[in-house]
Amino acid sequence: MATMRLLNEEQYLIQTVDKKLALTTHRVIQRKRLRHLRGCTSIMLEDIESWQIKATGNMWYMGLSVASLPFIYLNDSWAFLGAFFLLLFLMTRQNRIHIISQNAVIVLPLEVDETGLNSLVEIFRQAIKVRMERLEQQLPEKVAA
Structure with missing residues (x-):
């Protein structure tokens, strides 16, 4: 270190x-x-x-949620996956201090x-x-x- x-x-x-x-x-x-x-x-x-x-959250979850949007046209079950990642993003948001x-x-x-x-x-x-x-x-x- x-x-x-x-x-x-x-x-x-x-x-x-x-x-x-x-x-x-x-x-x-x-x-x-x-x-x-x-x-x-x-x-x-x-x-x-x-x-x-x-409020900061893990942007990977938001990116995965947005990335699953085009696949909804192929199969509606992709909406559940996108919603799952969106909920993970909202659950990981925390208030942080930015100096x-x-x-x-x-x-x-x-x-x-x-x-x-x-x-x-x-x-x-x-x-x-x-x-x-x-x-x-x-x-x-x-x-x-």
Whole structure:
């Protein structure tokens, strides 16, 4: 597995049990453990433009449902198969948090309910606020040097 090295003075704030997602003092890190995608995606906290809650589902099910539509002309039983895949798509839809920056989008692999969402967003806001304060403190030091 590819590991993401921490930057100078960077510390972990929160990390999931499976270590796929981490919030540090400087950035949000998402590790990918798929066979064909090994590596990490990260967004610096100061680069986060917004976050949104979107319902996401497995698009393979929707694609299989649409692919079965032409076969309905051959035999009406294909409609059941298309409906089955459509129901699977609707059943796998979950509300996920999308963190958006100019260069990347990270979809948090967490199922978050409404009460937990407010605390999670508050943790992100506090981390961003602390990071921006540190950057403002370092800026006058660099200008004076």
